[in-house]
Amino acid sequence: MYDERLTAPRSWWLLPVGAGLSLGLILLRFGPVPALVGLLTGFVAGAVALSSYGSARIRVVQGSLVAGQARIPLSALGEARPLDAAEAVAWRSVKADPRAFMLLRSYVRTALRVEVTDPADPTPYLYLSTRDPESLAAALGSDRGGDQSSDRG
Numbered sequence: 001m002y003d004e005r006l007t008a009p010r011s012w013w014l015l016p017v018g019a020g021l022s023l024g025l026i027l028l029r030f031g032p033v034p035a036l037v038g039l040l041t042g043f044v045a046g047a048v049a050l051s052s053y054g055s056a057r058i059r060v061v062q063g064s065l066v067a068g069q070a071r072i073p074l075s076a077l078g079e080a081r082p083l084d085a086a087e088a089v090a091w092r093s094v095k096a097d098p099r100a101f102m103l104l105r106s107y108v109r110t111a112l113r114v115e116v117t118d119p120a121d122p123t124p125y126l127y128l129s130t131r132d133p134e135s136l137a138a139a140l141g142s143d144r145g146g147d148q149s150s151d152r153g
Helices: 010-030 032-053 085-091 133-142
Strands: 002-005 057-061 064-067 070-073 077-083 101-103 111-116 125-129
Touching: 002 133, 010 032, 057 133, 064 125, 077 085, 077 133, 085 111, 111 133
Parallel strands: 101 125
Antiparallel strands: 002 057, 057 064, 064 070, 077 111, 111 125
16 A cells, blocks of 8 residues: 655745735735735635645555546556656656656656556556655555556546
């Protein structure tokens, strides 16, 4: 079993604060109450957006790899190759295949590239941003099995 949440870095939580302050300052000309409403609205909207972006999960459960909205049976996956920071940049830019499934988070430097072996699936590989690519590769290798269907949400 493997479970990882790709949470945003703590420093990114200054963005909702900035959004709240900006909206509060914009609405300040209409009075203190609209400024306070703008401050709270900007902060809450920014926090919800950041929390949603940082809620992506990668899990290996019950013979499937669940990455974001995608659920792929382990039987449809081939070799899993951990990528260091330099390789991860190359595979998400110049080496990238537009048909690949990518769960990409720019603040996560390392990744895992997993071949898709299902002949009915046009996806050549999965690119998964992960903070611990070796553990994810090991979890994929140790939990092989499941059915042959693929469901990408």
